[in-house]
Amino acid sequence: MARLSRATSALAACQATVAAIGQRTPARVSVLLLVRDRLRCVAATGAWQVPSGVAPGTGAVGRVYVSGKTETIFPGPDDADHLLLPTGATAQLSTPIRDSAGCPIGVLELVWSSPVDLDQWPDSIERIATTLGVRIERLGGVPTESRSERTLRHSTVLTAAVTERELAIAATDAARDITGFSAAILVLTRAQGLWVGPATIPLGGLEARVRAGLADAGQPALERIHSRAHQYGAACTIGAAPPLIAAEVEYAPLITAGVGTLIIVPFGQPETGGVLLVADERQVSPEPSTLGLVELLAAQVWTCLDRLSSLAKLHELATSDPLTGLRHHGPFGERIAAATPGRTALLAIDVDDFKIINDTYGHQVGDQVLVDLARALEAALRQGDELYRIGGDEFVAVIEVARPEEAVGIAERLAEAARRIDRTISVGVALRHDGEPPELTLRRADEALYGVKREGRDGVRLAPA
Structure with missing residues (x-):
């Protein structure tokens, strides 16, 4: 496994492993690692179809991950316990990949479509899986989702929101995840004034202080932040230039709360839209790509709000008397x-x-x-x-x-x-x-x-x- 020792990333280590095994057997070889809540296929030999996402506990692969025990299986024609096996599969061998503490981080799987003597394989594959797990750990652990993958996942959650509250929660969760900042707050314009969306992280920390500061300052402070954002557009950062901070009266509640860096993005019209605030205690300069993603996120929030408003109006028309406005x-x-x-x-x-x-x-x-x-x-x-x-x-x-x-x-x-x-x-x-x-x-x-x-x-x- 010389190529495994030379690998410079976890993905390269997985690819080297399947390539080395593939040279010694006609089996389809694949490595699945746990990324967020799914076992994702990160490397495989040249098979046209492998399981790209398997929930822990689902099928033989998911079961092996949960149990931590190697399984050798000879699938039958109606066996629903095996996911995406090629036609004519004769045997399946799955073994857990563990880190140095013995915790499973993935599964190494081999699937044969021709007769095979499996007695020689389990011990060898377990040793290879152990070596791979240690190498992955030394290279920084299991790869996380890419930023584009996270953005798409959050986009799906935003689209599925059925209330303004759900949308606000989804938007702030997405903003924190995409930027790596510790605080995110959504402010929406309503008939009775500006509304601050609900908190979704435990009390304490920067976000709690910012929320408390905005609450103490009241509607006038929110209106100043909202008005400035819609007047000047998306901006950052208030943390990197102290002389500028003193001049930014609008941001006084945020500065007092300990904000070091702020991304502020308006969306919609001043009378109907809102503002997305993403903040951190550190003084950093966000990358242009980060700013772009937050702006795209805010734009989607506005699109989803418009959709919810249209659905509410349709529901009102469907359930109300058009003359008096009473329910019918x-x-x-x-x-x-x-x-x-x-x-x-x-x-x-x-x-x-x-x-x-x-x-x-x-x-x-x-x-x-x-x-x-x-x-x-x-x-x-x-x-x-x-x-x-x-x-x-x-x-x-x-x-x-x-x-x-x-x-x-x-x-x-x-x-x-x-x-x-x-x-x-x-x-x-x-x-x-x-x-x-x-x-x-x-x-x-x-x-x-x-x-x-x-x-x-x-x-x-x-x-x-």
């Missing part, structure tokens, strides 16, 4: 299906004389009446109560109450809210019974409503038990 019949059906017997009350609401309004003043005025009434009713409900529009002038409120009298009181409050905008409504109230289908509860509320109509409108009635 579909979500209402899901809500009453989950109603709690004895505690959930349905308030069926109908606008009095609405047909006369439409016939006299036209549908445009009628639509405005519905919008005004929807806002008035929403304002009269308690937090947690839900209001739906399920027909032309028909609304239903779903509320949780402790007793029927509480539901009647809320219904009377809705009727009073309608009177304050010079309208009247009729309200029928029904509590769901044990074992009662929700559709029947709504029918009883409707019957109570029509009882109010018969008695002159503008009132409330509780459906009989």
Whole structure:
């Protein structure tokens, strides 16, 4: 194994090993090393198909890695325990590759497609695997992911995010991994102000101090950092030039927290986008490629945010009444299906004389009446109560109450809210019974409503038990 001793990198050592074994046997030879969470094939003889990524514990290769024991196997035609074996494989020999402490770092595998006497191989392959493991350790250990591989992996996670919170977590994890910096914070523009994304690393250290400093400084400090970033674009570093630091008032909370180097990248528009901050205590000059990757990361964050916003709008359109903005019949059906017997009350609401309004003043005025009434009713409900529009002038409120009298009181409050905008409504109230289908509860509320109509409108009635 002279070539193994001359190898100058872990990959070269693996390639030298498979080449040397390949000269002595027609077997397919491959070396798989654990890179992050997968056994990756880093060297192989000239076979056209080898397992490029195997989870520990999966198949014979993954099992050998976990157990640390050599296995000799003669695969059958329907044996699902062997991954990507060539057609006609007759035997498989897998042995763990260990470091000097005896911990497995990979697997050396041989696969034959012709008759072979395996008695001579296990001891030899184990010795070779031991030598290879020691050599890999001396050369710096198992190769890590390349920066491009890490970037692609993080890109996949960003794309899969389904909430802003998940996206913020994925973005800051990616920023720290790509740059090697110790702190990353995502700041997003929201209607109520700038929002700092959640922390994803243990408390303590630079990131915790930066977050605490920004929280103490409040929205004005965040707004200054945000405004400067969107005015001047991506920039670094604040740590390498002390005279410049004194002039950068915007960054005072970061400097006080101990930031030595900062990469700051804006994305989107100032009114809707945000800023990605990546920082470290060291005073270093980031490479141009690092800055480029952070800018690409921020650009993808913005693309993902735009996608989430579009999906939210589509969902709102699919589940809401376009006129009043209230949820409509579909979500209402899901809500009453989950109603709690004895505690959930349905308030069926109908606008009095609405047909006369439409016939006299036209549908445009009628639509405005519905919008005004929807806002008035929403304002009269308690937090947690839900209001739906399920027909032309028909609304239903779903509320949780402790007793029927509480539901009647809320219904009377809705009727009073309608009177304050010079309208009247009729309200029928029904509590769901044990074992009662929700559709029947709504029918009883409707019957109570029509009882109010018969008695002159503008009132409330509780459906009989």
